[in-house]
Amino acid sequence: MNAKLDSTVTTRPVTRQTFDEVLVPTYAPAAMVPVRASGLDLWDQNGKHYLDFTSGIAVTALGHCNPVIVEALTRQANTLWHLGNGYTNEPVLRLGLALTEATFADRAFFCNSGAEANEAALKLARKHAHAKFGAHKSRIISCFSSFHGRTLFTVSVGGQSKYTEGFEPLPPAIDHIEYNDIAAARAAIGDDVCAVIVEPIQGEGGVLPGDKAFLQELRDLCDKTGAVLIFDEVQSGMGRTGHLFAYQGYGITPDILTSAKALGNGYPVAAMLTTNELAASLGVGSHGTTYGGNPLAATVALAVVNVINQPAFLARVREASAKMVALLEGLAKDYPAILSTVRGSGLLLGVVVADAWKGRSKDIQKAAEAQGLMVLIAGTDVVRFAPALVVTDEQIAEAGRLLRAALDSLAA
Incomplete structure (x- = not known):
């Protein structure tokens, strides 16, 4: 029988090797294959237990299989899944109200991923600038x-x-400046700039928080030149810093904000939030998405927002952050040959490796995994921690024990 028609395809054994055989090699996943998880606990195919301090790269902020989210998804799955964009639906309207009431924004656009949210934000910025100032105002600063x-x-x-290597030619009129460099920002942001896009905390770039003075200067320069300020909060948003969105902790308001990752706790959903003035630039038919804001995604996201956007919940994130920072700083003090600086915000934290371990953050990640602790890297010089926001003091302490064992194995 043709294997493609074999009904056992849904149940036959698969291994990590199957990835190498049938999937496009855009990733190099770990050797272990997770099969089940609950909260911050996870088990692989062999039944080995792991403590997950990755949250799927800051996604499962309420933990794996959170019962509140499971109930919301299950209820909606038995009610209404999808409609074409010739129709709206109740869950997406409620989600739009919840996010605009909780932020600076007046309007929301829903899509499926952080990339799509940022794509929408950048397209909106160009469209607005072209309509208001003319086509010459099109340059983007990142x-x-x-x-x-x-x-x-x-x-x-x-x-x-x-x-970007190998994908040229790239879209034009995009320039880059050094992060946290005020002088570079002043030199780059002129009257031809339509948008400045920035992460309040650089995630993939090394868990590097933005200086308040730098972010404020970007705000002031955008006000001066008529450019749109976009905050990419795909990783820093949804309670990760101890505020619903990081901009609220800084007290600096963007014109557009993008959210994804934790917004759906693992269900694909993203949002672009903006003002009435800017939203008016995207008229009917100017942008769209097939799945964006479907009832399933919107129901899940609304449940997530309702749990996270509570003062007591966000206060606990800040409390857990202080305990995590103290733990990591203690480890850096005890293992100075391997670890150095601790940085980040809330429960998005990074530890920079010591000089002797430059380029070897992956080795620390693998050593932690061998001990049963899942952590992330942010480039080759930073070990990144993004546990679920519901992490307990006991789980933080356990992570410390497992990390210590991993560092002992490396030191030996």
């Missing part, structure tokens, strides 16, 4: 080491050449 998505437009805006 930062080196930023990450804004994998579409050709967003990967070009991201300031990492390793992600």
